[in-house]
Amino acid sequence: MSKSQITNTGQVTEIFKALSNPNRLRIFLTLVSAWHMNSGCISDQELAYYVGDLCECVEVSPSTVSHHLRELSHAGLIKMERCGQRICCSVNSETVAALSEFLTCLQRK
Amino acid sequence: MSKSQITNTGQVTEIFKALSNPNRLRIFLTLVSAWHMNSGCISDQELAYYVGDLCECVEVSPSTVSHHLRELSHAGLIKMERCGQRICCSVNSETVAALSEFLTCLQRK
DNA sequence: GTATTATTTCGATATATGTCGAAATCTCAA
DNA sequence: TTGAGATTTCGACATATATCGAAATAATAC
Numbered sequence: 001m002s003k004s005q006i007t008n009t010g011q012v013t014e015i016f017k018a019l020s021n022p023n024r025l026r027i028f029l030t031l032v033s034a035w036h037m038n039s040g041c042i043s044d045q046e047l048a049y050y051v052g053d054l055c056e057c058v059e060v061s062p063s064t065v066s067h068h069l070r071e072l073s074h075a076g077l078i079k080m081e082r083c084g085q086r087i088c089c090s091v092n093s094e095t096v097a098a099l100s101e102f103l104t105c106l107q108r109k
Numbered sequence: 110m111s112k113s114q115i116t117n118t119g120q121v122t123e124i125f126k127a128l129s130n131p132n133r134l135r136i137f138l139t140l141v142s143a144w145h146m147n148s149g150c151i152s153d154q155e156l157a158y159y160v161g162d163l164c165e166c167v168e169v170s171p172s173t174v175s176h177h178l179r180e181l182s183h184a185g186l187i188k189m190e191r192c193g194q195r196i197c198c199s200v201n202s203e204t205v206a207a208l209s210e211f212l213t214c215l216q217r218k
Numbered sequence: 219g220t221a222t223t224a225t226t227t228c229g230a231t232a233t234a235t236g237t238c239g240a241a242a243t244c245t246c247a248a
Numbered sequence: 249t250t251g252a253g254a255t256t257t258c259g260a261c262a263t264a265t266a267t268c269g270a271a272a273t274a275a276t277a278c
Contacts, residue, residue, distance in 0.1 A: 015132070023236085032215055062255065063238065064254085066256055085244080086245090093216075093217065171225065172268065173267055176226090176265095191274090
């Protein structure tokens with residue numbers, strides 16, 4: 001719940017770049033929808049997607065999805081956590097909030 | 110002042126792609142700052158930048174700036190209008206508002 | 219008209235990106 | 249410890265992008 005800020009434009013560029021590929025955006029929006037479904041739950045981790053499930057959703061090979069997930073993760077847009085054999089992917093709410101605020105600030109009062 | 114909506118993800122991808130290059134983002138943010146300065150004026154056109162001035166701001170060749178401006182324009186992020194010999198560039202407020210709203214909607218209630 | 223200024227288009231080039239399949243790595247279960 | 253499943257890493261390749269300078273175009277001034 002702490003408020004993270006976007007401090008430099010390089011960070012913004014990286015976030016926009018991460019969301020500028022159609023498949024990567026689809027992956028991200030899939031995770032966002034899972035996150036929304038989960039609005040009553042306690043943990044952010046609930047209703048996260050496994051990497052393999054995301055491959056099926058977007059119909060892209062595991063190696064490519066892995067690459068896209070790394071980009072999203074480096075941009076701070078998602079979190080990845082090992083759960084046994086698999087890896088849980090979920091939205092990083094802080095970055096989404098920071099990005100949303102950045103764009104709100106762009107607007108004229 | 111009318112409220113434009115972002116209807117498909119292809120549109121979102123295009124907007125993010127337009128903002129995913131460092132120089133293109135700098136050009137856009139330069140126009141945004143001009144737009145902010147102008148908050149008391151009547152016309153959106155006031156305090157717009159000419160193409161040549163943008164070239165100086167970002168220290169990139171005219172041909173490259175022209176290319177970036179076309180991308181920003183195609184994404185709907187800026188408006189370009191001929192003013193005599195030169196061309197006036199300014200923020201397209203509707204798209205910025207729509208993008209801002211899109212990102213606000215991504216957030217969990 | 220011709221010259222000047224502003225911008226775009228064109229062609230070239232270097233670099234970055236998206237994609238896949240194969241091989242490697244990691245985790246768990248038997 | 250060996251095997252199976254999940255994911256990543258590693259080439260390889262095709263396509264896209266960023267960039268420039270030169271040439272073309274557009275608008276104005278003379």
